[in-house]
Amino acid sequence: MQVYYFSWVREKVGTGQEEIQTNSNTVKDLIDELSLKGENYTLAFSNLEHIKVAVDQVFVSDFNHPIKNAKEIAFFPPVTGG
Amino acid sequence: MQVYYFSWVREKVGTGQEEIQTNSNTVKDLIDELSLKGENYTLAFSNLEHIKVAVDQVFVSDFNHPIKNAKEIAFFPPVTGG
Amino acid sequence: MLSIRIQEDDFDPGLIYNLVGKDRKDIGAKVAFTGLVKDFFELEEVTSLYIEHYHSMAKTQLKNICQAALERWQIKEIHLVHRFGLLKPGDNIVNLVLASHNRSDVFQGGTFIMDYLKSDAPFWKKEFNRKGSAWVNQSLADIQKMDSW
Amino acid sequence: MLSIRIQEDDFDPGLIYNLVGKDRKDIGAKVAFTGLVKDFFELEEVTSLYIEHYHSMAKTQLKNICQAALERWQIKEIHLVHRFGLLKPGDNIVNLVLASHNRSDVFQGGTFIMDYLKSDAPFWKKEFNRKGSAWVNQSLADIQKMDSW
Numbered sequence: 228m229q230v231y232y233f234s235w236v237r238e239k240v241g242t243g244q245e246e247i248q249t250n251s252n253t254v255k256d257l258i259d260e261l262s263l264k265g266e267n268y269t270l271a272f273s274n275l276e277h278i279k280v281a282v283d284q285v286f287v288s289d290f291n292h293p294i295k296n297a298k299e300i301a302f303f304p305p306v307t308g309g
Numbered sequence: 310m311q312v313y314y315f316s317w318v319r320e321k322v323g324t325g326q327e328e329i330q331t332n333s334n335t336v337k338d339l340i341d342e343l344s345l346k347g348e349n350y351t352l353a354f355s356n357l358e359h360i361k362v363a364v365d366q367v368f369v370s371d372f373n374h375p376i377k378n379a380k381e382i383a384f385f386p387p388v389t390g391g
Numbered sequence: 392m393l394s395i396r397i398q399e400d401d402f403d404p405g406l407i408y409n410l411v412g413k414d415r416k417d418i419g420a421k422v423a424f425t426g427l428v429k430d431f432f433e434l435e436e437v438t439s440l441y442i443e444h445y446h447s448m449a450k451t452q453l454k455n456i457c458q459a460a461l462e463r464w465q466i467k468e469i470h471l472v473h474r475f476g477l478l479k480p481g482d483n484i485v486n487l488v489l490a491s492h493n494r495s496d497v498f499q500g501g502t503f504i505m506d507y508l509k510s511d512a513p514f515w516k517k518e519f520n521r522k523g524s525a526w527v528n529q530s531l532a533d534i535q536k537m538d539s540w
Numbered sequence: 541m542l543s544i545r546i547q548e549d550d551f552d553p554g555l556i557y558n559l560v561g562k563d564r565k566d567i568g569a570k571v572a573f574t575g576l577v578k579d580f581f582e583l584e585e586v587t588s589l590y591i592e593h594y595h596s597m598a599k600t601q602l603k604n605i606c607q608a609a610l611e612r613w614q615i616k617e618i619h620l621v622h623r624f625g626l627l628k629p630g631d632n633i634v635n636l637v638l639a640s641h642n643r644s645d646v647f648q649g650g651t652f653i654m655d656y657l658k659s660d661a662p663f664w665k666k667e668f669n670r671k672g673s674a675w676v677n678q679s680l681a682d683i684q685k686m687d688s689w
Contacts, residue, residue, distance in 0.1 A: 233594055234664035235675050281662070284597035301594055301662075305678035308591065308598075308622065308663025309494075309575050309634050309654060315445055316515035317526050363513070366448035383445055383513075387529035390442065390449075390473065390514025391426050391485050391505060391643075405554030408572060416579040416629040422650075423557060423572040426643065430565040480565040494575065495685065498651045501571075505643055536644065 233303035239271035254280050255290040279303055315385035321353035336362050337372040392468045395453045399476040404486050411470050412490040422497035424487045430480035433525045434518045442475045445513035456507040464496040510537040541617045544602045548625040553635050560619050561639040571646035573636045579629035582674045583667045591624045594662035605656040613645040659686040
């Protein structure tokens, strides 16, 4: 699946987009898996209170939301447009 | 004093402005006095529920409001601008 | 900055909108409101609308309403124009532009000014169509909107 | 009519405002809102503002927000533009124009769309000045405004 990072999450991870092969079942599982990839990921996901998630472009407030069959997951801080 | 009439009050009275010499003490007294001047005035002031009054360009909700020393009195229906 | 005009001539809402706050760097939000003549309201197939007004009192009232908004919200600029005379469907009647730091100040201030203008500024509308004419009645909704502030 | 654009290029708020509802005779009220870059916010003496966005989701979210407004109020036209990229103080960020029969529909619809856009549309702002840079934080007030609807 495609994983997107925006704003300071992107800056901390060091990339805006990557293709991930995963067996994770939920958003939380994916975050745990990503956090093992390196210190940049650990830092980016160190405080999940500041992280918003969209699964296939829809906001998901429950981190136990399933991600099986999802095509794209995005992690970013609360939005500040307008 | 100058007396002004606007909208359908003006149309019923038949003039938009006139100079009146009066000894009336209140708005109500002036209306009674004007109503005696002719059928056009009687008709214009027949239902005071639909008449708004401004004394020296300030809305007055009490028809017992004094008009001694007033320079201009205006009679008109509720406003509909904007 | 407060600018209020009452005039018979037309104005250009887009031009006014672009000019308000131009070259300032402290404006984060602008709102414009324009009221236009519809071809229906009290009457059907309206061909023209006559706007009568009590000039001296209208100027005072519009100023009072805008001053109240300036005291209540953080607003940097208010530009208000109201027309009188004989207009046609599609014509501009009234135009309001507000500029501020914040969006909620301009939205609330704009709504407030228009609500009060509708109930407190001495303007009257008369509609004409092929069959006749009718003075527009003040709507209960407009009185309630003003009273809600 | 619903028009939504997300673009890097600038736009002309006055021109858009004048075009919306042009030649229609059933529009009694128009509202425009423009959000602009201020030279202060999280930082002082801001020299530039970078707007990042999640394009596909932003398009969907803006459309959803506008559709919700169309269902809730009597609105004839909505024209929304949001910019991304590197901007300077005084530059336009977002522009919204609504047209309707009635003023309360455009004021309420406009406030609603901007409140939701601030909390639900995936755009992020980063301010730059001579000393450094900072991502703008979402304000509690903005969350409360959205929740109030």
